[in-house]
Amino acid sequence: MNRxxxxxxxxxxxxxxxxxxxxxxxLSNRYADAIIAAGGLPLIFPATTNRAIxxxxxxxxxxxxxxxxDDIDPQLYAKELPEELAKTLGPLEPERDKWEAALIAExxxxxxxxxxxxxxxxxxxxxxxxxxxxxxxxxxxxxxNHRCTERKMEPVHEIQIAPDSLLARVTGRRTLGVNSxxxxxxxxxxxxxxxxxxxxxxxxxxxELKEPGRLPFLLSVQFHPERLIDNxxxxxxxxxxxxxxxxxxxxx
Numbered sequence: 001m002n003r004x005x006x007x008x009x010x011x012x013x014x015x016x017x018x019x020x021x022x023x024x025x026x027l028s029n030r031y032a033d034a035i036i037a038a039g040g041l042p043l044i045f046p047a048t049t050n051r052a053i054x055x056x057x058x059x060x061x062x063x064x065x066x067x068x069x070d071d072i073d074p075q076l077y078a079k080e081l082p083e084e085l086a087k088t089l090g091p092l093e094p095e096r097d098k099w100e101a102a103l104i105a106e107x108x109x110x111x112x113x114x115x116x117x118x119x120x121x122x123x124x125x126x127x128x129x130x131x132x133x134x135x136x137x138x139x140x141x142x143x144x145n146h147r148c149t150e151r152k153m154e155p156v157h158e159i160q161i162a163p164d165s166l167l168a169r170v171t172g173r174r175t176l177g178v179n180s181x182x183x184x185x186x187x188x189x190x191x192x193x194x195x196x197x198x199x200x201x202x203x204x205x206x207x208e209l210k211e212p213g214r215l216p217f218l219l220s221v222q223f224h225p226e227r228l229i230d231n232x233x234x235x236x237x238x239x240x241x242x243x244x245x246x247x248x249x250x251x252x
Contacts, residue, residue, distance in 0.1 A: 002247075002250075002251065003041075003250070004039060004040055004041040004247075005039070005040045005041065005062040005063060005243050005246035005247040005250050006040070006041050006043055006060065006061045006062050006063075006246075007035045007040045007041065007042050007043070007061065007062065007063050007064070007065055007242075007243065007246065008043055008044075008045050008057055008058065008060075008061035008063070008064045008065070008103075009027065009031055009032065009035070009042050009043065009044050009045065009064075009065045009067060010045050010064065010065065010066050010067055010096075010099075010100055010103060010120065011025045011026060011027035011044055011045065011047060011067065012025070012026040012027060012067065012068075012069035012070070012093065012096070013025060013026060013047055013093055013095065013096055014026040025044060025046075025047050027044060027067065028067075028068075028226070030226040030227055031065060031067050031117075031226050032044075033226070034225070034226040034229055034236065034239045035065065035239060035243065037229065037236060037239065038236060038239035038240045038242065038243040039240070039243050039244075039247070040063075040239075040242075040243040040246065040247075042065075043061065045057055045099070045103070047095075047096065047099065048099060049095055049098045049099045049102070051102055054099060054102040054103055054106055055106055057103075058103060058106040058107060058110050058112055059110060061112065062112065062113065062246035062247070062249060062250050063112055063113035063114065063115065063216075063217065063242060063243070063245070063246035064103055064104075064107050064112060064113070064114050064115075065114075065115050065116075065117070065120075065242075066100060066103075066104075066114070066115070066116040066117060066119070066120025066121075066123060066124065067117055067118070067119065067120055068117055068118035068119045068120065068181075068224060069093065069096070069118075069119040070090050070091045070092060070093050070119070071089050071090045071091070071092055071119075071184060072092070072097055072119070072122055072123055072126055072132065072184075073092050073093075073094050073097050074086070074089065074132075074134065076097060076101075076126050077126045077130070077131040077132055077187075078131060078132075078134070081134060084138060085134040085135055085138060085139070086134075088134060088135040088138065088183065089134070090183075097123070100120070100123050100127070101123070101126075101127045104123070104124060104127040104128070105127070107215065108214070108215065111214075111215060111216065112215070112216070112246075112249075113215060113216045113217035113218070113242060113245045113246045113249065114215060114217065114218045114219075114220075115217070115218075115219055115220075115238070115239070115242040116218075116219070116220035116221070117220075117221055117223075117224060117225070117226070118181070118182060118221075118222060118223070118224055119182075120220070121186070121206075121207070121220040121221055121222050122184060122185075122186065122222075124190075124193075124207075124220050125186050125189060125190050125193065125207070125220075126190075127190075128190030128191070128192055128193065129190045129191060130186060130187065130188050130189050130190035130193070131186075131187035131188040132184050132185065132186060132187050133184055133185045133186070133187045133203075134184060135183055135184065136182075136183055136184065136185055136203065137183065140201060140202070140203070142201065143201040143202075143203065144157050144180075144199055144200065144201045144203070145180075146180045146181075146182055146183065146185070146199075146203060147180070147181065147182065147183045148179070148180050148181060149181045151179065152179055152181050152224065152227055153179065153227050153228070153230075153231075154179060154228075154231075155177030155178055155179060155228070156177075156178070156179055156180050157177070157178065157180060157199055157200070158175050158176065158177050158178070158199070158200070159175065159176050159177075159178055159197045159198060159199050159205040159206070159223075160174065160175055160197065160198055160199075160200070161173060161174050161175065161176060161196060161197045161206070162195075162196040162197065165196035165197070165206075165208055166196070166208050166212070166217075166219055166241075167196050167197055167206050167208070167219060167221075167238075168196075170219075170237050170238060170241045171234050171237060171238070172234075173234070176197075176234070178205065178221075178223035178225075178228070179223050179224050179227060179228060180199075180222075180223060181224060182222060185203045185204060185222065186204040186207070186222075189204065189207060192209055192210060192211070192214070193207040193208065193209065193210065193220070194207060194208060194209070194210045195207055196208050197221075203222070204222065205221065205222045205223060206219065206220060206221045206222065207220045208220070216245045216246070216248070216249045217241070217242055217245035217246070219238065219241075219242065221238075225238050225239070226239075
């Protein structure tokens with residue numbers, strides 16, 4: 001029996017966890033459950049900025065999953081923010097920003113598969129040289145409400161998908177209803193990436209590589225497919241294609 005593809009999952013962090021109120025890893029089980037359902041073996045990254053550990057962790061895995069979480073430090077993409085935007089920022093995880101940037105660099109260096117979700121979608125863009133819209137409501141007047149956290153388990157708006165994209169090939173769809181739990185979004189898109197899905201107000205909902213051959217797989221989405229798989233199998237297809245790409249590389 002061939003071994004399962006190992007998927008390294010990047011977690012959130014918490015200043016005070018359950019055990020002795022220590023600094024801790026925090027991660028919804030839904031990410032790992034989705035990887036298992038897709039046939040992969042999830043392992044959690046130890047949340048360290050130790051570069052040697054980042055390098056070896058990516059070496060030992062077949063793909064990396066970047067997950068949701070808090071806002072990214074604006075110093076990484078905008079040196080100065082107006083006060084009205086700065087006050088919209090939620091908790092920051094600067095150490096997480098560092099080790100996720102290191103993981104992304106290693107993914108490209110080691111030619112591994114990458115699936116990025118929500119915050120991970122934003123971090124990928126920042127790590128590759130792009131910027132973020134700090135607060136959609138303030139910077140995009142008339143935009144949809146993208147911060148529907150109370151409806152995180154259900155679609156709240158549609159996205160339009162480019163017909164020549166990986167996302168379209170996997171889902172077989174040109175439009176797709178998705179959930180939406182964010183107040184930030186991609187601004188200037190990093191040079192290696194291209195936009196492949198948007199909501200009706202222009203918010204970027206998915207990006208892929210301009211040159212797909214650079215990695216075995218790269219899909220980056222602003223929504224949370226791991227929260228939609230129970231009621232719509234189309235979202236499990238995203239994890240399935242990711243794990244399959246990791247498995248194909250493993251079997252070379």
